Amino acid sequence: MIQINSLTLVIIHIVLLTCSNTINCQNAPKAGQISLLSKPKEGGTASFACTAEIGDRPLNFKWSRDGEVVMKTETIRIEQLTRDSSLLVIDPISAKHNGNYSCVISNNYGQDSTSILIGIEGSPNWIEQPNDLKVKYGQLIDVKCLVSGYPKPKVQWKKLTGSIWTEMESISYEIDNSGQHLKIYNSTRNNQGRYGCSVSNGIQPDLWTEFSITIEGIC
Known part of the structure; x- marks a missing residue:
């Protein structure tokens, strides 16, 4: 006759309980x-x-x-x-x-x-390009230059000064962390002109687009 000690009974009980909690030990x-x-x-x-x-x-x-x-x-x-x-x-x-x-x-x-x-490397692609804008004097100027690509593209905002494109300084304008959203508060005569959006991520071709901002109601 097989004798089962108390320790063996405890082990059997634990195994049965474990199987019950895992739905009959299924995987x-x-x-x-x-x-x-x-x-x-x-x-x-x-x-x-x-x-x-x-x-x-x-x-x-x-x-x-x-x-x-x-x-x-x-x-x-x-x-x-x-x-x-x-x-x-x-x-x-x-x-x-x-x-x-x-x-x-x-x-x-x-x-x-x-x-x-x-992450597939590829040249930048347009999601949304900025268009020519007409805003009233003192209003908010809100422009988006939305792009995709990998590695993440770098966006540079530029303004035409005479015959030279110069990079805009974020001190004078608000540019979000992605660099793809530009805001100019309380627009004035100085904000009128020709702007550009340059996009690159090290893989050719780069992207470039231009747009104009017209301020209406200038005194």
Whole structure:
């Protein structure tokens, strides 16, 4: 006859309790690091594999970018690589696809996620260009020169003085931390003229645009 001492009974009790708390000892997924199957290069094909290290099947995979669900498009496709992995393919990939990509793996017992930051180098692109402005004397001048690109583009605001473009000083004007938003308070005669917005990030081509500011009601 098998004898079971008190210590053995305690161990058995702990094991049974643990299994009960984890739904009969079933395995929730554990996500491994996202694998880069091909190096991302502007205009090329980039493939990313998300694999579950453990986890009871069936497994569900969901990709997101900066918190938004990744949807299939002409340039993006999602494939079931194996029963334990999912493949995200971007073809062609460009700087507009940059962001923090996450893969969430789930089953009936839980979920886990893993992320990768994608940064494709590319020349700056316009999001919003400034247009010619007409404002009344003393009003606020509010101009945006919005761009995208990686590395992050540097924006320089310039004003035409005679025949020379000179960089504007933030002492006289308010420029936000991104450098893409210019404000001039209590506009005067001195603020009238021709302005320019220069954008670069070390990758050609650079961007340049010009616009005029007209002050109406000058006495």
